[in-house]
Amino acid sequence: QKEVEQNSGPLSVPEGAIASLNCTYSDRVSQSFFWYRQYSGKSPELIMSIYSNGDKEDGRFTAQLNKASQYVSLLIRDSQPSDSATYLCAVRGIFGNEKLTFGTGTRLTIIP
Amino acid sequence: DAGITQSPRHKVTETGTPVTLRCHQTENHRYMYWYRQDPGHGLRLIHYSYGVKDTDKGEVSDGYSVSRSKTEDFLLTLESATSSQTSVYFCAIRGEQGALGQYFGPGTRLTVT
Numbered sequence: 001q002k003e004v005e006q007n008s009g010p011l012s013v014p015e016g017a018i019a020s021l022n023c024t025y026s027d028r029v030s031q032s033f034f035w036y037r038q039y040s041g042k043s044p045e046l047i048m049s050i051y052s053n054g055d056k057e058d059g060r061f062t063a064q065l066n067k068a069s070q071y072v073s074l075l076i077r078d079s080q081p082s083d084s085a086t087y088l089c090a091v092r093g094i095f096g097n098e099k100l101t102f103g104t105g106t107r108l109t110i111i112p
Numbered sequence: 113d114a115g116i117t118q119s120p121r122h123k124v125t126e127t128g129t130p131v132t133l134r135c136h137q138t139e140n141h142r143y144m145y146w147y148r149q150d151p152g153h154g155l156r157l158i159h160y161s162y163g164v165k166d167t168d169k170g171e172v173s174d175g176y177s178v179s180r181s182k183t184e185d186f187l188l189t190l191e192s193a194t195s196s197q198t199s200v201y202f203c204a205i206r207g208e209q210g211a212l213g214q215y216f217g218p219g220t221r222l223t224v225t
Contacts, residue, residue, distance in 0.1 A: 099170070
């Protein structure tokens with residue numbers, strides 16, 4: 001079992017709809033969780049972080065964390081073509097505070 | 113971009129030659145990281161540093177060495193490049209507040225022929 005798992009996609013969502021991206025992790029002691037957006041040929045960009053159970057909202061983005069189920073998700077409301085990218089989930093706590101473990105990413109395509 | 117630059121941005125080299133990639137940051141961050149990114153494998157940690165002259169291995173450190181003689185510079189060296197080291201290399205720093213996320217430089221695309 002991979003430590004951080006994401007569906008590789010591609011996930012296609014119509015423009016204006018809600019895109020839902022999911023991530024599961026294996027280590028129950030994981031402490032902090034991150035979502036990165038990576039456009040093709042570019043570096044990953046940190047867009048959301050969460051470390052408490054529940055929801056955290058920032059603009060059109062909502063991160064949801066359920067530690068009991070070892071599950072973190074990212075919702076993108078009112079999806080735009082500019083949201084088309086690969087989204088990486090990352091987790092801290094598996095090896096300590098200084099390292100992150102990344103999933104392999106979900107490719108999201110917003111269809112105009 | 114968190115004040116991170118990487119050089120060179122692109123490099124083509126031959127098998128067996130040494131290669132050094134440079135990461136430079138301007139904001140005095142303690143933690144710096146080197147990752148490689150390959151299709152199907154995602155981002156994998158090569159080495160990281162937690163201060164000047166303090167470094168540790170990541171999950172794919174074989175064939176790589178690092179040095180950090182100044183806070184702002186973190187060097188990654190491929191002692192004898194192999195074709196399996198063809199990849200995109202990213203440097204990152206760790207933020208100092210909040211959830212302590214990492215912020216990435218623009219990357220170096222390395223091709224070993």
